[in-house]
Amino acid sequence: MRASRFFISTLKEAPSDAEIVSHKLMMRAGMIKRLGSGIYTYMPMGLKVIRKVEAIVREEMNKAGAIELVMPFVQPAELWQETGRWDKMGPEMMRVKDRHGRDYAIQPTSEEVVTDVVRSELKSYRQLPVNVYQIQTKFRDERRPRFGLMRGREFTMKDAYSFDKDIEGMQKSYTAMFDAYTKIFSRFGLKFRAVAADTGAIGGSFSHEFHVIAQTGEDALVYCPTSDYAANMEAAEAMPLIAQRAAPTQELFKAPTPDTVKCEQVAELLGLKLSQTVKSIALTVEKEDANGRAVKENWLLLIRGDHELNEVKVNKVPGLAAFRFATEAEIREAYGTVPGYLGPIATKAKVNVVADRTVANMSDFVCGANEEGFHFTGANWGRDCPEPQVADLRNVIEGDASPDGKGVLAIERGIEVGHVFQLGTAYSEKMEATFLDESGKPAPLQMGCYGIGVTRILGAAIEQNFDDKGIIWPDAIAPFEVVLAPMGYDRSELVKAEADRLLAELEAAGVDVILDDRGLRPGSMFADWELIGVPHRVVIGERGLKDGNLEYQGRRDEAATAVPVADMVGFIKAKLGK
Structure with missing residues (x-):
């Protein structure tokens, strides 16, 4: 190739709307050109990189036994309504109507479509397993598109779907895809890490994310340097920092704490360590009683003052799948005070109390007194308030014990570029995608789902590989x-x-x-x-x-x-x- 015959368009300065390194450098290097918010034209230099990424993905998917197809970019609403995701996906899913007034989705993903394909094609266990994939345009109407290809609205994605007759087969397919992903990212020449993850909006029982390691990454990755344990922050298990609860040594005392609504302020005023305080977070769950009447449940979450709440973990606490944070009016009604002074002792109304594992083992702790301007010191479980429900509620911190007992945890930043899921029957049951098993009885297909953000790889690779002169591409995906x-x-x-x-x-x-x-x-x-x-x-x-x-x-x-x-x-x- 000769440069005089190629399209080269570099800039000395990045456009003012370019925010992060990869966005600035891709714009300056003439790899992408902005058309609209979160929508880019892939210029010849950038497209060359994309095609190389696609080629590696395609080769390894084919080697792993997956079969390529392409599903429609525009999908009828009826399929999404079968699974309930037409409403659940929310405003990120772009909805359109045709000239006859029928509803369609601009595909953000293709679980419904692929399930519809196989339920009409796969009839017998003899046809299984099957794994199909596509490399196709997706569209998600991000509220705030930013960072160029890292969080755009239109993007290219490789999504694959496996279908098996039983859980053992699904797990085997999942392992094959996990191994294929490891080979793909290794071939890209990128430093990456696979971590256990929450299944999120896709659903299912088990998943792993693949992250390109970069200091500018949005995600915190938790791992143990001396073992194989790795998870993203949402899924990382936080072990109790106190092995066993000590006996009380202090009497309960209501201490004046005017104008101190944060644990840091309380600790400073009382001359205590922040780790002796307990942070109270009020939640509300709206549900129907046995007679179909709307009722509200009050929940109080307790984490140590120096810890942060993990909302994904909260969703997994029985009874809290549909939680929301309580309003100030609801807090006044349930606790008789204003936010900042809440605690588990002497609430005004009935409250379900859930303590983080570490808080459950604390003694002589400080908490709100449910009275404005006051906190309790010397609070103890059992003596001063009932024993709480116990759950893992917090984000892990550097130096926590690894859940596998083989060391302590470290944290680094990463950019998610791939995700693999064990879906099980989450979609096949709702869409009645069944096959006849060995005994001739219908059974739901066991599914897996596997995605790679093809265009996102470009941004992630640059965030990991650049200097003050520009981009440093790995050989395998360089233009x-x-x-x-x-x-x-x-x-x-x-x-x-x-x-x-x-x-x-x-x-x-x-x-x-x-x-x-x-x-x-x-x-x-x-x-x-x-x-x-x-x-x-x-x-x-x-x-x-x-x-x-x-x-x-x-x-x-x-x-x-x-x-x-x-x-x-x-x-x-x-x-x-x-």
Whole structure:
């Protein structure tokens, strides 16, 4: 490829709306062009990267036994209504009507469509297992699209779906996809981590997320450096920090604490450690009683003052799947006070109390007195208030004991780029997707679901691989593997002849190479390719050629290396592992 025949459009400065490194660099490198909020045109340079990502994904999915198809971008509402997700998905799902007034969804994902396909095609256990996948455009109407391709509204995704006759088969398919994902991300040349995760809106019983490690990542990844334990913050189990509750040593005392509504303020006023305080969080659950009348339940969650609530874990506490935070009026009615002074002792109304594992083992703790301007010190379970329901409610912190008992936890940042789910029968039962088992009886299909954010890989790869000059692509997904940078291509016949010869030989050797024949000055030419991030550069100049050498420099190298002209093709092939 010659640069004069390719579309290269670099910018010295990023547009003002570009927020993070990957967004700025992709815009400056001419890889994407904004069309609307969260919607981008993939320019030729960016599309080359996307196609390389897709090729690796496709190769490994095919090797794992998955079969490619493509499902419609526009999907009838009836399928989504069968599973109840037409309403559950909320405003992120773009809904449209056709000329006849019929409702459709612009696909955010394809569980319903693929289940509809297989329920009409798979009739017998003899046809199982089956795994199908697509690489297709998706659309999610993000409330606040940002960060370029990292959180856009339109994006490209690889989604796969497995169908098995039993749970054992589903788990085998899940393992095969997990292994395929590991190979895919390894081939990308990215540092990544697979972590146990919450199933979220997709549903199912078990899942793992694949994250590209980057300091700018939105997600906190929890892992044990001395074991295999890894989970995202939402799913990471928090062990109790107090092994056993000590006997009370203090009397209950109502301490004046005016204008102190935060645990930090209370601890400072009383001269205590923050870890001696308990944070109270009021929730409300609305439900119907046996007679169909609407009723409200009051719930109080307790976590240590220096800890943070994990709302995903709260959702998993029996009775709290539909919780919301209580309003100030509801707090006054149930506790007889204003927010900031709540506690489990002497509430005004009936309250269901749930304590985090650590709080359940605390003694002589500080909590709100359910009276404005007062807190209790020396509070103890059993003596001063009933024993609470106990649950894991908090986010883990660095240094917590690993749940597997094999060390302590560390935390790093990551960008989610893949997710695998064991769905079980979450969709097949609702959509009556059944097959005849060995005994001739109908049984629901056991499903798995597996996604990779193809276009998101670009942003994640850049967030992990950049410097002050621009992008540093791994070889496998770089738009070009090698750039030939001739000095005076339009002025020196010697340079032109060697550049043309080297281009032809590298192309014949299967190297994805581009020759910059635009006649730019060296500084401008080098700046372009360092910004774009091509990992290998060969400089061709008259002075070097007279000495029989070319100049090689890797994108991460601090200095260039002289390589004999005759050896350069072999040198490049060795660098690329070809």
